[in-house]
Amino acid sequence: MAKIAVIPKTARTQNKKVRVAAYCRVSTDHNDQVNSYDAQVRYFSGLYSNSKTEVLVDIYADEGISGTSVEKRTEFGRLMEDCRAGKIDRVITKSISRFARNTKDCLQYIRELKGLGITVYFEKENIDTARLSDEMMITVMGGLAQEESQSISNNVRWTFQRAMASGTLRHARIPYGYLKDDKTGNLVIDPEKAMIVRRIFDMYIGGMGIKRIAVQLNEEGIPSPTGIQWNNITINKMLRQEKYIGDTLWQKTYSEFMGKKYQTNYGQQTKYYLRDTHPAIISREDFAKVAEIKKKQAAPKGELIVSPFRKKLICGKCGHSYSSSNYLNNLSWHCGFRNNVPAPCDNITVRDRTLHFAFRAMCDKLHTHGAKIFGTCIHELKRLHKAQDNNTDEATQVRKEIAELKDKKHRLSKLLTKHFIEPEQYSAQVYEIDAQIRMLNRKLEKSPEKKDPITLRLEELAEIFENYDGSEKAQAVVMETAVQKIMVCEDGTIHFQLLDGLEFVERIETYEGH
Structure with a gap:
């Protein structure tokens, strides 16, 4: 006789709550009560206090408004580590500009979270990465966030330039031979190192070459400004340093938004030269002598x-x-x-x-x-722009109408099969539906073609190499x-x-x- 195993009845397993993490960047201004940490805690805690499906795991909050670099946001790093450790199912944040002001970083981390099975919801833009069609929207919104960050960067740059022009900006880097006064922030002379600076200028004016000066200082065991041995580059920079005569030239270098930092300023940005901003180590006469010697040595050979x-x-x-x-x-x-x-x-x-x-x-x-090469690139760009155009509200409505017409056509086919309508009636209605679908498809295809700067440059390249x-x-x-x-x-x-x-x-x- 066959044996039957009896399995005791068990209670149905309750679905686990979705573990939600909130990320925000909070204000460092004590008067800004709306964006303070306490306000963020109250807001996010209130969202999930009575939820039967979601539970708030933690709130990750970075201070300040600077969000152009992920590396500077320690709390964001902690959030990602907890996500990788499997502690979080969903991330919620106020807006894309709070999450990242760099489109590349935004997409990189969203893709990583998607790979971990974690969704992200942006409240302001009402974007949920659980919906597969959102990545294009994230790219657009990330671009807008990047523009917002660039606007902030430009405002900060303008503030610094105003301070440069008025002489109120303090030195961030302290030249060799100086110290910074803790109370005023002004440069003051470091007597011991100033003696080395004067000696370098005296040796050069006396006829000793830059290479020989470096060798001499290294042989005497004198520490260099860089912490490594003295070399031609260090000596040459010191001999050109206007701060040794008490002046300051601002904006010798500059950086572009999201670009390379500390590029040499050959006139791309305005320079500001201020006289007598701090005590001098070298006289203007000796500095002029050094410049004259350099000019003679730089004569074309x-x-x-x-x-x-x-x-x-x-x-x-x-x-x-x-x-x-x-x-x-x-x-x-x-x-x-x-x-x-x-x-x-x-x-x-x-x-x-x-x-x-x-x-x-x-x-x-x-x-x-x-x-062929440029043509393929141009074709792909046009296809991308076409996809962007088709993602508009108007295009979505047109596709919705097409889908409804096809559904109506399908229902008519069923009615014909069941003999609820005559073939002539079916053919007439299907003919009319097909005409409407063709008209709507032409409407989608006739969306205005946009030529962005990249497409135009690719066309120029194609023409250059063709000729x-x-x-x-x-x-x-x-x-x-x-x-x-x-x-x-x-x-x-x-x-x-x-x-x-x-x-x-x-x-x-x-x-x-x-």
Whole structure:
């Protein structure tokens, strides 16, 4: 006789509550009660106090308004760690601008959270990443948040520039030979180090070269400003430092929003020169003598090498510019960060003729295949813009109408099958429905085509390489208008980087024998 196993009745397992984490950036202003930490705690706690399906795990709050960099937000980092540890099912935040003001970071972390099975809800924009169609909206809103952050950055920059012009801005970096007064924030002379500064100027005026000065200071065991050995770069900067005569030149360097920091200011931004902002270590007469000596030493010793690669050739290992050397009429290029520095770059040297062969080969290939390459890029961009246009409210309504018409057509088919309507009646109504669907589809297809700046530049590139004939004039046009930079990498490759991130690679060994 077959045995029957009796399984005792058990209570139905209750569904676990969704574990919610709230992320916010709170104000550091004590008078700002709306955005204070206590207000945020009350707000988010109230949302879930009586919820039967969700429970608030924790509130993660970073102080201040600066959100351009995720690295500066410790609480955001803690939130991500808890998400990775499986402690959270859902994240809620006020808006995308609170979550991230950088579109790239915003999408990166949202994708990571989606991969972990965690959804994010943005209250202000009413965007929930649980809905698959939201990523395009997140990109747009992230862009708006980035614009908002740029506006704040511009306002901060304007405040600093006003302080520079009025002479009220304090020095963030203290030059060697000075200290900062804790009470006033002004520069005061450090007697011990000021003696070294004066000695460097005296040695240089006395005829000792920069390299020899560095060697002398190192032999005497005198600590350098950088903490490493004295070198030509450090000495040269000190001899050009206007702060040693009591003046201040503001904005020698500048940084672009979300771009490279501390770029040399060659006139892109306004410079502010203020006299007598602090006590001088060096007299103006001695400073002028040093400048005169430097001017004489910088007199041209030969004809300057003119090359299309100058200022565009970059080291792929350390990021410095490549410099040229002409030994026995054999012009070559090497990384500029290799002379008189403690840890020189050892990236490869490349011959000038090799660069020319590789550049011409790249131009020839794009002349032959450019139409297909650029055409594909342009087509994909247009397809993306088309998708964006189709994501508008109007397009959504049109697609909804099409779906309803198709559903009506399907119902008519069922009625015909069950003989509830005559074939003639069915054909007439289906004919009318198909006509309406065709009209709505044409309406979607006729949405205005937008040409963004990237598409226009790609079309310009396609035209440049289509008209390329191999002449020196054509090569000059490509170098001046299409090539942004050329990167030499230690694996023996040359990367030609064109406008808008397009990159083409040539191997050096292919052209070494030419």
